[in-house]
Structure formats: C-alpha cells, structure tokens
Amino acid sequence: MTYRLPEIFSKNRNEESQEDNWSDFVVPYFINDLEIKSQSKAIVIMGGRGCGKTTLLRYFCHATQFSPRRSHLPENACNHIGLYWRADTNFLNSFIGGEQTPETWRAAFEHMLACEFGKEIIRSLRNLNCNPERQKKFGFLEKVNLAELKAFDESLGDSPLELEKSLQHSRTKLSMWVNNLDTYSKPTFLPADEFLRALITVLKQQLPYLNNSNFAIFIDEYENLRDEQQSFINGLLKHGAPPLLYNIAMKRNGWHTQQTIGSESIQEISDYRVIDLEEYLTDNFDLFAAELLFFRLAEHEPELCDKLPIVPDQLRSIDDIEKRYNNPEYRDFVIGSAEKMLPRITPQEASIQIIQDTKLREKLISKIKDALKKRGSNLSADRFIDNNFPESSVIMSALINREREGLDRLVTEFTELKDGAKGRLSPSGDLISNYLFGCVNSIYLDARRNSILFSGFTAHTLIAKGNIRYLLELIHRIFKIYGDTNAGDLPVVPPEIQARAVRDASESILSTVSGHGKYGPQLHALTLCLGSIFRERHRRETQSEPEINHFTLSGGDIDEKLQNYLYEAEKWSVLFLSKETKMKSTGAISNDYILNPIFAPFFQISFRKKRSLPITSIQLLQMLEGDQSARDKLVRELGRQESTSVEQSDIFGE
Amino acid sequence: MNLENGNKYKFSSASYLEAPSTLTEVDIAFVGESVDERGSATVLALKNAVTNISTLKFDVNDQQIFLDGNPILRDRLISIIDGKKRILLDATTLGLGEVLQVLLAAIRTKNSTIEFLYAEPKQYIQRTSENIADRQMRHFSLTQNCQFRAVQGFAHEYEPSMKAAHVFLLGFESARLQNAIEQRGDFDRKRYRCHVVVGVPAFQVGWESNTIRPHLSLLEDLNITERSITYCQANSIREAYLTLWELYKQLGDEHGCFFISPLGTKPHTIGTALFLLETKGNDIPTSLYYDHPELVKNISSEVAVWHHVQVTMDKSFNGINK
16 A cells, blocks of 8 residues: 555645635644734735735635534634635626726626625624534524615515525626626616625624624735726725724735725725735744645545654644744754655765766866866866865865966865865865855756755755745655655655756746736746856856855836836745845945745756845846847856855855 | 538638738728738738728727727727628737627627638747756747736636636647636636647647647646547637537536637637627626737748638527627
C-alpha cells in the first residue's frame, strides 16, 4: 500500500471551493490580532493572490462558524454573523448603457445586493439551526413572520424560506431584464441597506437569540467591480453600523476610487481599518507552512498522525495558538521535521558536491582555467582546488577573475589554509559567507543543472514568500516528481528532486503572469526581462556583486502610466515594494522593488534579498512595453555592465 | 459554393487566394480597425467594391455602439441595415462585440442573410529572444488581455452553487484561458465542467501545436483530459457552430448554464456568435464569457486564404422574441 502524496497537495482537490472550512482550516497564529469578530466599523482585508483571503473570509462566515461539523457553539456564537459574497463581476460589468440611466443601473446593483445579502441572512439562520440540538437551543425559524417586508415589494415571501425563494426569483428576474432590456419589464428594485436593516430588525424582534447579533457582510474581489459600484459599496462601508456592517477584501491597489456616490470619500481609520494579510503572514510563515504541510498529510492519511509533529485538532483550535507559537521547542520540532522530509543542501554542502561530481568539478576547473588564461597566467588550475577545502576551491574561480587579487598571493593564502592557518579563505571567513552562494549557483548555471540550492523546506518557504497557494504548488510539484511513498513511511525527498520540481513550478507560475489582469502581457514581459538581467548578473565571472535580485528606481520621473504598471505589478504580486526605503544623499526616499522570489527557481537566481540594481524609469518602461529586441538590448546592457549595486541586509533572515 | 444545412442557419462558403469578386453587390459593409496586413487587405478590398461602408465599434466598458466614431443607439443600427439585401461584416477586423450587435439588430429587421469576409494570415510573428530564460517560454503575443466582461443580452450570471459547463475555444495564447479561470474564481470542479475546443486542422500544418503546447500544463491543472477536448476545423464558422451544438446537447443542463469563451480563431468566434444568438433565451441557458482582446499591431503578415461566408437565418428563427 502506498500514499498518493501528489494528490494531497493538488490544486484540484474538491475541498477548495467548500463554503464550510471548519475541519480544513489551520487557524493562523495572528487570528486573534485581526479582531474581526469584535469589529465596530468596516474592515478592508488586503493581500495578494493566493495569500488566503477567501479562506479566511469563509472561516469567519456562517457556513463555517455554524458548521454542522462544529460540535459545540460558544455562547457568543451569534454575536458576529459573517455573510460571504463574491460577485460575478463579469456579469456586473454589464450594468451600464443599454439606454438606461446611471441611476437605474445603480438601483439594479443595489437590488442585487439586497437580494444576495437577504438570502445570505436567511441561509445563516438555516445553518445556525442545522440540527435538532441547535433547533432546540435556537429554533423558531418557522414561526417568524416577515410580512412587514411586503412594504418593499408585495411579492416577497412572508416566512424566511419563502423570502429566500422570492429573493432568488427577484434575482432571476433581474438577470432576465439585463439580458432583454428591449423586451422585458424592469423589476421592482429593493433599496439594499434599508431592506436589509428592516429584515434584521424583524428577525431580532422575533428571534431573541439574535438580540446581540451583528451581521457582517464580506464582499470578496472588490477590485473587480466597476468604479460606480465601488463608489456605492464605499458608501456602505462608511455608513455601516451595528447591527449591519460591511467589509471588503481585495488585492493590493484594488481601489479604483475612494469616493462614495455622494460628495464624501472614505478615509482609513475614521471609516475603515485595513488588515494587510501578507504583512501578518511574514512573521512565522515557516512554522505555519510546516504545520500546513503536516496537517494536509494528517487529513489525507490519518494513520500517519502518530509520526507527525502536529496534532490536527490543536491546529483547528483557536484556543491553542499560544501553545503553538509561544513554544520554541514546538517550533524547532515542527520546522525540523519538515526539513527532514524536504532536506536542504547548504552552499557548503553544495561545494562538496561540486568537488565530487565529475561534471560540476570539470566546470569549476574550466572556469578557473579560463580565468587564469585571461590573466595570462601559466599556473595550473589544480593549485586552486583541494578536496579538503571545497568552499575555498569553489570561490577561487571568482577570485581569480578579479584583477585586484594577486594570483601568487591567492596561492600562498590557499597553501597557508591547507597548513592550518585561518586566513581570508577560511570557511568561516567573510569571503565564503559573502560569495559562496553566488559562486555555487553560477557553477550550476554554467553546467545547465538545476541549482541544488533550491532545496530544503525553509528555502521553499522563502521562495513562496508568505503565499500559501505558491507553497502548496511547490510541495505538490515536489511530490509529483517524487511519486508515492510506502504506507507508514514519511517521505524524504532528495534535494535534486526538489530543485527540479521547484523549477518546474516556478516556470508554470511564470507562464500564468500573462493572465494577470489588464496588463498581464506587459507584466509577463517585465518579469522575463528582469529575471534575465538578474540571471546574467548571477553568471558574472567575478561574482563581485553576487545575488542581485531586486532593483531601485534610480532616475527619471514616474509618470502616471508607469505608476499604473507598478500598481498592477504590486497588485498581482509580480513585484513587492520593499519597506526598507533608504534616504539618498538628496534626502529623497528611494523605493526598492523585489521580483517575487517564486520566479527565482526558473531564472536560477537567489531567492534571498541581497543586492539591488539601479534601473531608470525609461528602462523599466522598455521592459514593459518595448519590443523583443529592445528588451534583449536591456538584458545585454544591464546584465553584463559593471555597475555599483547596493548590498542590503537580508530580510529573509539568511 | 457548398450549401450546407445547419440547425437554424444555412451556410454557404467559398475560399479564394485573392479578394473575392463577389463583393461588388454588397449593399452595406461594416469594418473595424486594421492592425495587420490582412486587415488592411480586407478593408481595402471592401472599399474598392462597396460604396456604403462604415466602421463599427462596440465599447464593452460602456456597452456602447459607435458607428464611424459616433455613439449610436441600437435602433439606429437597425434602421441602417433594414431593407438592405446584402450586409457584410469584415470578420478580419471586427470583434465579437460588434458582430453580436449587428446580429441582434439583424433579427429585428427582415434581413435574413449576413455575410462574413475573413482573411487568414500567412504567418504570425513569434518573438524570439536571445536570452535562454526568455526563449524557453514558448508564447505568442497576439492580444492585450482585458478583463472578462459580459455583453448585455448574452450574460448569464454565474453562482457557485449552480451547475455549469464551460467551453473554451482555444487559440495560441494560454494566458487568455488562465485569465478566464482566474476571473471565474474558485469553483467546484464537480459541478463546473470545463471542455476545450482546439482548431484542428489548423490554418496551416503545424499550427495546432502552437495551440496545444502552451495550454498543456493549464489543462492538466484543470483536470482536462482527452475526453474533454474536441477538435474542430480552425477556419470554419459552420464547423465551430455545429461543434458548439454537439457540446451543448452533450453538456447542457437546464439547472445550469452553458458558458462559452471563444479565445481562438475568428471563424470559431463567429460560430460562437451565431450559436449564442440562436440559443438566447433557451431553457438551458447559454452565456458568453469573453475578454474582448485588443489586438497587438502587426501580429501577422501577408494574407493566406480569403473566406466569404453567407449565413442565412431560417424563417423559423425567432431570436427577436427572446
């Protein structure tokens, strides 16, 4: 018997679209910091694609909170009733023109919200009363009389179930009208907020257990709504008050407007609070990712539980966060176990492999020979390689290429090292720590092998950079190549397989960039061009500026067009704007843009933030809009030119 | 000319190696903006042959029709084509939005025949890079992708709880399929079945691999196996139309919706428009799901084959009442 490991992390799992994620949700460590259930004003949940916004929203909504799989509802379960709505923005985008006035379309949109949220309110009560035990505790749903609501529209049902049906019927009529404006009569439109508040009031009057309830609507993918629809929602955010609050979730830079339909605009702090999910995910992502890895394994193969470092119920419990995240031993154990499953090859260990592997050693020798030849030296390459000093041997090719390094001095220092002295070439010295990663990587690049440095669970968490979807894709690809494992055994995936798999995953994710919104093709071109430049930089013979993998906008104006591109690049997480801004001598703040490390394995460039490259706004625009020859020229110029890169501290903690 | 019977349309088509001589008696022709040599060739051929020629544009963001640059109501379009015996659309330069607007107008008049002119490109321009990393990504850049936006009249709303079949007619750019899936959001793969149509035979031998290869990993992600792939002649409006009917009969469900995304050749797109017009208001609803791409300039060069297709709507066609 075997475990079907690839399936466990497959995107195609059916669970992904379930509204009720009570059993599947790994409670993130920051959940209590979000203060969602105690909200008193609107919340804007922000985060890139794949960071888990929808999963989080679904967790807070009634299908999960009132899940039949939840054995015990706490006393305050009804205090915050979450309602999830993701609009079909394709359909909503047609709410314009057709010889109808803007006011009519706004009323139609409002009607849609009234119907959708009204249905959700009734569904939440049905979920709350989903079994006899709950009906005994709450109940009385069938006795509720909603006739009062007929003032809005005579055709509305007067019991909860009938109301739900009539709202669905209204929705269908709306859809028919939108598609047959010439021939179909306009339905009666409901005013959203007034109708929903009236509904909640009637329900509260007749169902005492709702006395302290607030209904919180979560509108997902707000960024895809039309401008005027965003304006309308903005008004709801601004004026939302208990017992009906409105919240939105969107990608970064998702606002088209912060205006309401009136003359007001909405302001952070006074009108809404922002939850930046990616910011929360930055800390402790390694532990959370490891928990997720083992949780999925436990879910799929329960008999493995004894061998796993986690207890699934503990990960599902909101009460056990302290035990998980304020416990260094637990942290080390869980991450260590993940590293055992997906072991890492350090640059030091990779140096040994280079020395021992015939092809890689040949590549090292050839690089040293070429460097010596370039400097007109007759010295033998063997003088710079020693099996007992692999790290020093590996960085030799770069050192010899540097004019300022005297060859005789290098030979002397290497000899001294072999005799036991601790000089510059010592494994614990700065040269090794600064340049070994780059030198190892360049040998793999030149040998056209997948760099072994892209291995190890921790490396994968750095490559995924807080993105759960990407992390699962990396792990899925790794197990897809690794295959199944024998029942009862935890897999141990060789680093070579990991390196190959993450490159495949990276390539696959890169190919999706063209589909990232309106400027997808331009963002794809930018990614390819930047990645190619950084790759060229990683191949530099001197390795004097290793690991250049981000850029600083260093000249020219950022006009509206370029700014829009940058906003979109951030929105789709192609680039991250670094918080580590630094003051230039002029006093201006310069922004660093980091290419998403998920693309690092494809280009075989460092996933650690090390050095930046100055790029002008004109060059950046060419990367986005220029033709192929212009982009190739940029790769030649920026990839190979000698320039002063800026070294920065490693924010990834390596 | 071959006269073939469709369901509610009769198709009559002919192919030529140069501009057809049959254009001279066309009463009114609609053209779009030319972005490459074949587009310039069809517009020129029509200007030489037809006296009454207008540019047509449909702005999906405002659901607005523009005739010769001026916004017009649909009634105006109806009055323009009403009474004209031969109405021709230059499918080379017009997009799906414009074609749908003319078809919607046509069924409100006594016109029962619409003609399409289409010129195949001789070659597409594939960019090649000198950078290894860049070169490894096999792709064409034919369009600037836009958001998927509904066209009034052909917009069925999607709800996650509903059943759905979604047919994607594929082209060279996998990004468009990717974008479609992305914008649809997470869906229950048991209830939402995806099916793809690949243009085989392609315009030219070997071009089918330009369609299939870039989509492979995405099809795998979507769990689309051979059973969910249909092949359909790339340059045939009629074949695309009939293929959609076959899939509709096979996959359509009255409790769900049959979505179509024509992301491939223009003949496939025109076939989709005819199918949507015919099935509008059916018990098993059909819906367009489309990204209205802006074509990149000079994406192809020269003209290979010209197609002139006449589509006659059956007298029982009752699109007007739907």
